[in-house]
Amino acid sequence: MDEIYSKPVSIIVPAYNEEVGIVQSVRSLLSINYPSLEIIVVNDGSTDMTLQKMIEHYDMKEIKKVIRKQVETKRIKTIYQSSIISNLFLIHKENGGKADALNVGPNFSHYPYFCSLDGDSALEPDAFLKVMKPIIDSNEEVIASGGSVRIANGCKIRNGHIIKIGLSEKPLVVMQIIEYLRAFLMGRIGLSRHNLLLIISGAFGVFSKHWVIEAGGYKTDTVGEDMELVVRIHRMVKERGLKKKIVYVPDPVCWTEVPESISILRRQRRRWHRGLFESLWTHRKLTFNFVKGETNWMEYPLSL
Incomplete structure (x- = not known):
């Protein structure tokens, strides 16, 4: 499908204590055959090494970005963007559950459509x-x-x-x-x-x-x-x-x-x-x- 005829999509991946499989899950998403997409991993206050694994493996760098709060969510602590994969983002927020993590998607995403996807x-x-x-x-x-x-x-x-x-x-x-x-x-x-x-x-x-x-x-x-x-x-x-x-x-x-x-x-x-x-x-x-x-x-x- 040509990019001219497609609609860009944001993939929202809520993650809570997913240190074992999060890197592999993101790697799988990066190989998806679609012209225009972005991947947003929402770390929902994980207590394990989920955040660190993502930062280390994908060289995530902290960025400053104003998020329009169109849907209520728990406080967002830090936003990261990969220095090697420009369409990969990581959001670190206070724990609020899966639904709260998914609500970060409409607030942060850059595209008119988003996909909700389990981390596993x-x-x-x-x-x-x-x-x-x-x-x-x-x-x-x-x-x-x-x-x-x-x-x-x-x-x-x-x-x-x-x-x-x-x-x-x-x-x-x-x-x-x-x-x-x-x-x-x-x-x-x-x-x-x-x-x-x-x-x-x-x-x-x-x-x-x-x-x-x-x-x-x-x-x-x-x-x-x-x-x-x-x-x-x-x-x-x-x-x-x-x-x-x-x-x-x-x-x-x-x-x-x-x-x-x-x-x-x-x-x-x-x-x-x-x-x-x-x-x-x-x-x-x-x-x-x-x-x-x-x-x-x-x-x-x-x-x-």
């Missing part, structure tokens, strides 16, 4: 070319786009890239693989077709910065900040009577590891379902509201 996720090199296509082709009608997430357990990973796709021998992981395939390759394709998506995975999603700022950014008092933001944007668009879309693209592949033990899986699912309940309860006025559009009366009760 691995992207296919051409993922952005595919996930940005519906946004570019829609003349700003599409304001958010999500990609498919696949499970990396059992795969061979080198330098943040999937070298060989494999299948885990653990039954719990296999069950989650089937679940992910059903959710991403069946459920979300149909929901996206009718503009009914209520969630874009926090592991990999692109948003219009303007609309995220209009919505007030990610909420820091919920555990399901990714879903709550999407539902809030839907609600805002419907209330204003606008025709905007949030879509899902099955082609982009983001790889992430899933729990291999029942105890960790239980904690994860409790968090997911709590986030789901909080989002649905916060925006409960959308339930069975036939006046405001399809998103309200079809997908909302379905999520219940």
Whole structure:
């Protein structure tokens, strides 16, 4: 894709105590095939060597920059820019949680679109070319786009890239693989077709910065900040009577590891379902509201 026909994207990577994999994750992002992007690592008050690892490996130098606080966040302590990779930035801030770290993105980023990406996720090199296509082709009608997430357990990973796709021998992981395939390759394709998506995975999603700022950014008092933001944007668009879309693209592949033990899986699912309940309860006025559009009366009760 030629730079003339693409839209620049800022990749926001929230990091808290990620000293083991942060350098490798950033290295993987630097090899992404996309004409114009910047990478912003937000160190959310890590207590380990995450900050030092980034500074040493990428020769980060402190810079002075005024940040327009369009979304509330915890205090930013220091801003760094790599002296060897000009589009790589590091922001050191007080700890405020993942949602607070993500909110630094709209405030600091230089581009009209940003991607929320987990620090331990691995992207296919051409993922952005595919996930940005519906946004570019829609003349700003599409304001958010999500990609498919696949499970990396059992795969061979080198330098943040999937070298060989494999299948885990653990039954719990296999069950989650089937679940992910059903959710991403069946459920979300149909929901996206009718503009009914209520969630874009926090592991990999692109948003219009303007609309995220209009919505007030990610909420820091919920555990399901990714879903709550999407539902809030839907609600805002419907209330204003606008025709905007949030879509899902099955082609982009983001790889992430899933729990291999029942105890960790239980904690994860409790968090997911709590986030789901909080989002649905916060925006409960959308339930069975036939006046405001399809998103309200079809997908909302379905999520219940």
